[in-house]
Amino acid sequence: MKALIERRAKLMAELDAMETELETRTAEQKDVEEMQAKIAEVKEIDAQIEQQKETKNLKNTKEMKVEETDMETRAMLVEGKEVEIRTGMTKTNVKGEQVHNGALVTEPAKELGLKDYARIEKFNGNSIVPVQKQKMGKLVKAGELTEISKKDILIDQIDLRPEKYALLTVVSEELMNDASYDVEGLIREEGNQAIDETVESMIATTLNTAEGVEEVSQKASGVIALEDVTNLYFGLNAKYRKNAIFVVNDEHLRGLAGLVDTTGQPILVRDLVNGMSFKLMGRPVVVCEDITDMMFVDMEKAVVCGIGTNAQVKRSDDAFFTTGGVAFRTTVALDCKPAIVKAIAKLKFAG
Numbered sequence: 001m002k003a004l005i006e007r008r009a010k011l012m013a014e015l016d017a018m019e020t021e022l023e024t025r026t027a028e029q030k031d032v033e034e035m036q037a038k039i040a041e042v043k044e045i046d047a048q049i050e051q052q053k054e055t056k057n058l059k060n061t062k063e064m065k066v067e068e069t070d071m072e073t074r075a076m077l078v079e080g081k082e083v084e085i086r087t088g089m090t091k092t093n094v095k096g097e098q099v100h101n102g103a104l105v106t107e108p109a110k111e112l113g114l115k116d117y118a119r120i121e122k123f124n125g126n127s128i129v130p131v132q133k134q135k136m137g138k139l140v141k142a143g144e145l146t147e148i149s150k151k152d153i154l155i156d157q158i159d160l161r162p163e164k165y166a167l168l169t170v171v172s173e174e175l176m177n178d179a180s181y182d183v184e185g186l187i188r189e190e191g192n193q194a195i196d197e198t199v200e201s202m203i204a205t206t207l208n209t210a211e212g213v214e215e216v217s218q219k220a221s222g223v224i225a226l227e228d229v230t231n232l233y234f235g236l237n238a239k240y241r242k243n244a245i246f247v248v249n250d251e252h253l254r255g256l257a258g259l260v261d262t263t264g265q266p267i268l269v270r271d272l273v274n275g276m277s278f279k280l281m282g283r284p285v286v287v288c289e290d291i292t293d294m295m296f297v298d299m300e301k302a303v304v305c306g307i308g309t310n311a312q313v314k315r316s317d318d319a320f321f322t323t324g325g326v327a328f329r330t331t332v333a334l335d336c337k338p339a340i341v342k343a344i345a346k347l348k349f350a351g
Contacts, residue, residue, distance in 0.1 A: 004045050008045045011038050012042065015039070015042075114207075114247065114288055114299065115200055118299045118302075118303045119304045121306045123306045158304045160304065160306035160335045161335055164333055165195075165198055165331070165333070166330065167331075168328070169190070169328045169329075170325045171325065173324045191313055191330035195334075199307065199336070200290070201290050202305065207247065207291065207344060210338040213341050213342070214346070216347050217348055223255065226259050226261065229256070231347075232345055233281055233296055236298070241296075241298075244283060244296050244298045245296075245299060246283055246285045246294070246296055247294070249291045252294045253268075253278075268280055293346040293349070294346070295346050297343060302343040303336065304336070304339045306333075308332045312329075313330050
């Protein structure tokens with residue numbers, strides 16, 4: 001807004017100077033056009049300034065509403081009531097690290113990857129999810145007197161059964177009574193992060209244990225070669241490649257970092273859109289420490305993950321009364337199943 005105000009002031013000064021000059025001579029057509037152009041620009045700047053003011057007012061109103069909601073949530077937790085987290089999962093989370101001058105210092109949010117690509121279904125109870133395992137295919141030429149070719153569409157079902165996952169967090173009464181800390185807010189954020197990490201681990205386990213996947217043998221033991229990456233890419237059926245991602249652990253990533261293509265260029269490149277992420281052969285790379293084999297996977301087709309429609313955070317002041325602690329219980333229903341296993345290609349390491 002400061003730049004707009006400065007630009008407006010400059011234009012008005014130029015208009016004043018022109019008016020002063022025209023007092024001593026007759027205005028020409030180009031003078032009139034120039035003044036009209038400057039006046040139009042001033043009006044446009046005025047409109048932009050008003051729009052920014054309105055946006056700022058709306059933002060302030062939103063922040064006030066969020067603060068009121070947080071105060072209501074805190075009051076409910078103090079009274080021992082259940083608080084529902086409707087968002088279920090978050091992409092970014094906050095973790096408390098240390099305190100300076102009474103302020104809670106947070107570390108950068110951790111970005112989890114597998115759940116962002118997998119098929120996520122929200123459920124309250126048992127849920128039957130249809131999965132198309134075979135497409136209709138291409139049309140064929142229909143002869144006038146021949147029977148038109150038939151091809152069935154195979155639809156399978158995935159039975160998601162919610163299992164309750166829980167985490168108990170105990171906080172000292174001294175910390176709860178310290179006004180410098182928003183303990184309830186921190187625990188809610190930590191609860192969301194714990195849910196995310198649990199889902200990430202379940203998806204990794206599902207990928208690791210899936211049977212009937214496409215397997216590609218490593219060229220030589222101990223070292224990932226360019227040929228291995230190429231074979232893994234083409235080991236996945238073409239219809240799954242366009243949406244597939246590479247899934248690796250830290251060791252795999254370290255091996256890929258030193259590989260170059262036939263022109264001498266690194267095959268692992270930074271994804272400029274997603275900051276510190278990588279791309280390999282034009283496809284995203286997701287790092288997960290729970291993964292055992294390097295994979296190339298169409299996550300949306302390969303895995304179905306069921307997540308309860310809401311998590312619950314409940315406070316108890318009695319459970320750890322003798323030790324002077326306050327307990328917070330986080331619960332959520334989860335399940336994860338393989339869907340189309342042919343959408344998974346694994347690089348099986350030799351030795």
